[in-house]
Amino acid sequence: MGTQYHEGGERMYRIGIDLGGTNIAAGLVDDGMRILDTVSVKTNAPRPVEDLLEDIVELVSRLTERNGLTPDYIASVGVGVPCTANPDNGHLEDADNLGYADTPFLTLLQAKLPVPVYFENDANAAAWGEYLTGGYDGDSFLMVTIGTGIGGGIILGGKLWHGINGAAAEFGHMTLSLDGVPCNCGRRGCFEALASATALIRQAREAMSANPESLLWQLCGGDTGRIEAKTVFDGAAAGDPTALGLLDRYTTFLAEGIANLINIFQPAVVCIGGGVSRAGDALLLPLRKKTGRRIYSRNSRRNTHICLAKLDNNAGILGAALLGAGKRSVT
Numbered sequence: 001m002g003t004q005y006h007e008g009g010e011r012m013y014r015i016g017i018d019l020g021g022t023n024i025a026a027g028l029v030d031d032g033m034r035i036l037d038t039v040s041v042k043t044n045a046p047r048p049v050e051d052l053l054e055d056i057v058e059l060v061s062r063l064t065e066r067n068g069l070t071p072d073y074i075a076s077v078g079v080g081v082p083c084t085a086n087p088d089n090g091h092l093e094d095a096d097n098l099g100y101a102d103t104p105f106l107t108l109l110q111a112k113l114p115v116p117v118y119f120e121n122d123a124n125a126a127a128w129g130e131y132l133t134g135g136y137d138g139d140s141f142l143m144v145t146i147g148t149g150i151g152g153g154i155i156l157g158g159k160l161w162h163g164i165n166g167a168a169a170e171f172g173h174m175t176l177s178l179d180g181v182p183c184n185c186g187r188r189g190c191f192e193a194l195a196s197a198t199a200l201i202r203q204a205r206e207a208m209s210a211n212p213e214s215l216l217w218q219l220c221g222g223d224t225g226r227i228e229a230k231t232v233f234d235g236a237a238a239g240d241p242t243a244l245g246l247l248d249r250y251t252t253f254l255a256e257g258i259a260n261l262i263n264i265f266q267p268a269v270v271c272i273g274g275g276v277s278r279a280g281d282a283l284l285l286p287l288r289k290k291t292g293r294r295i296y297s298r299n300s301r302r303n304t305h306i307c308l309a310k311l312d313n314n315a316g317i318l319g320a321a322l323l324g325a326g327k328r329s330v331t
């Protein structure tokens, strides 16, 4: 879509939009891949797509104008969407959370903006942002995002891999246990049913009911509704045996899933993002050790580097902004 535009020297800014179920956040990004300014509005889904697109156009105008820019300064606008972004026809698919079944989102938005427009599934966009800005070696990169569920992105040959329908990289729905707990995808024992933050919280509640002496009870003030993934890490840091046991089992589930991914892709980098990655070395160190023992290539001289994501809350905006950029075209 960018062929009719020239990337002149003045087009040194990009705008990234993180279209979420709750908020639409937009950021102005410079050619050093820094976010200079952000604005946001409520998503207010469900509502007609034309209304939502008008809000996106308004966010772009606001960002441009209040930074003293005109559209001539903007190289591209990218949108990360919470659903499948079909790269062939520019449609949003499976956008139940926005109330859209199959919508020609990209064509409609492009008609409203005088700059090239790109879109991408939000997990893919975040993976792209991390890959471009994180200073990683190699051109193969997997991002595994661990939060409410487990999602991710696949970069092969320096490009995002979409699959034939834009729905690739659903790492969370890889089966780890045929007889495991039910997953909301309809199968059992999926990676995300065992190793997401939601899964860890469920496992913590189960372990607490069997261990009334656990420190976890104190850490949540006696209310299991207040348990977060962080509570388990805090309990383990304090030496609570129940929390240590939970964390040991949890990092084993994670290592099993990540070893499966490494066996398939043998990427240069597996990057762990999402809320759970904030646990830092308490997560990373056991994960590296356990994954290293499980991968088929464990005796190879060269193996995948496992690390934690460097971008945090800004990954969505930055990744979306950089959808129009390649690794080499941005300095």
Ligand SMILES: [Zn+2]
Pocket (backbone or CB within 6 Å): 172, 173, 174, 183, 184, 185, 186, 187, 190
């Ligand atoms: Zn599943």
